[in-house]
Amino acid sequence: MKLINLRERKFLENRLRSLYGVEAGFGDLVLIKCGRGRIRATTKETLELASRLRGIQQIGLYVMKVANGDISLSVEGSQLLGDEIRSNVIKLDEGQVEKWMKAIPIKMEITYRGRYVVGKFNGLYLGSARVSKNGLLYPQIPKWRRIPVARTQNNKHNRSP
């Protein structure tokens, strides 16, 4: 884990502004790099206490992943930014939310700028989905928090022996 320096923070804020229209960024929260482009956020007070402790596995919340200048927001990262997110937001209905939380690709008619969009349902942000060239959204929901997909009779037959 490594603290993000001023230059890296400026870069992230610029990218958040251009990709999602976020003006204030993560405010006075501390941002930490934790490998493979992953960024976590926490409070200054938390970081101060962490300097005294041993055996630390993680600090604060995983908020986003940065790869090739693109930013994929985690569910909590997007909820933390909330209505600061002004562009590349798609509103989902209940059926689409269920697909989103199962990480099932969703077909959308509208084209979006950028490679990622943020899902929104009932005022709640649901993290990013990657947009493919053919208009499919691939929700970036980690495996451990997906709603399990019920195995149908059809699926059973389709499985390899």
Next chain:
Amino acid sequence: MPGEIELSEDLREYLDRLPDLDLDLLIEAYRRPLPTSFRVNTLKMDEREILEMLVERGLSFRKIPWARYGYVVEDESIDLGKTIEHMLGLIYIQAPISMVPVEVLDPKPGEKVLDLCAAPGSKSTQIAQLLGGVGVLVANDISFERVKALASNLQRFGVLNVIVTLMDGRKFPRFARGCFDKVLVDAPCSSLGIVSKNWGIARSWSPEIAKRLSKTQRQLIVAGFDCLKPGGELVYATCTLTVEENEMVIQYLLEKRESAILAEIELSSLRYRRGIVEWDDMRFDEELRKTIRIMPYDNWAEGFYVARILKEGDS
């Protein structure tokens, strides 16, 4: 559950000796499945809005009187663990009596709180909720596998002000002595309060298990106490019924640390009984009456033991 619950000979003999215990009622409670209950996560959304979403989903529930934000499901037809609300961290599924220790600890915004045996994170998320994002929570556990579950649950719950550590809790005072306003020691135990989840616990219980765990629990409670600031507060809890793992652990702390003082516990609408002060040929400190024992049949839920301990001195 098919079949009949089986208590080991040792356990039956032990429970017969415990004062103020109705064995028939206890077995009846063990037979019943635990009620499904949950907390709504006010770190993410307004309580009323979350409840409305659940009602729209067709869920019926009622408030748990002793737990802020706690509700018991009245209709078990919906699998809460597979709902969007659960996956998004708007609710946390937690058994009703398991919410008691943190309610007794009563963390306040701005405090530094240590959860010494935190995995899988029910009580840590509850502490984080009561801190309201202000202050710091340190959630520790000794097991790498369990820490992974703890970290996932804290992420889903949206906790910013948390440090997750992997460490033997008994070693915590080496670098965090006098650091915390509040400490929760929800100690590993022989689990006689949650036999309805796993009947095997009653079949395999032996006095040796309780004695072995008691040794670890004594070391953990002293370590947790040493991490407190003067004026700080510790809650010790187990989900078991044995005197070795409960009153004897508190008695040990009182003997080892002069600055440890027991405090009263008051919770509305929760049925419980007072801590034991006489058992076998032993007599404990009268102050142990301030601790509470919750039998599984008291509220037809889990059994727990909870003690609230203050550290003398100015904060």
